[in-house]
Amino acid sequence: MAFFDDLQKNLSAAGKQAADKAKEVADLTMKTAELRREEQELKDCYARIGQRLYESTKEVPSEADLDDFNQIEAHLNNIKNIEEEIQQLKGKKPCPNCGKTIDAESKFCNYCGTVLE
Numbered sequence: 001m002a003f004f005d006d007l008q009k010n011l012s013a014a015g016k017q018a019a020d021k022a023k024e025v026a027d028l029t030m031k032t033a034e035l036r037r038e039e040q041e042l043k044d045c046y047a048r049i050g051q052r053l054y055e056s057t058k059e060v061p062s063e064a065d066l067d068d069f070n071q072i073e074a075h076l077n078n079i080k081n082i083e084e085e086i087q088q089l090k091g092k093k094p095c096p097n098c099g100k101t102i103d104a105e106s107k108f109c110n111y112c113g114t115v116l117e
Helices: 002-057 063-089
Strands: 090-095 100-101
Touching: 002 063, 063 090
Parallel strands: none
Antiparallel strands: 090 100
């Protein structure tokens, strides 16, 4: 009987160690996820501040910001061009009057009613 008692104690101890380790790993994972969420929130705040700063000073940027502002404008133009290419591939185009996306073969805009060529 002593053998089974010792075996039961060893298994219980091993099970407790495994449970403790699993809890430790779960806690670490949760804290790591919490840290990543906080870091992302911080980046989002920085991005909002940066966007507001850009919008408020883009007409007269400082010398230090001029290169970055030019890069932003280039990226915005690239994004617009790529979006237009994607719409063309989908058989869509923007309405020249309201800018909404419509079928490329449409005779009129189904949003604003503009007659198309």
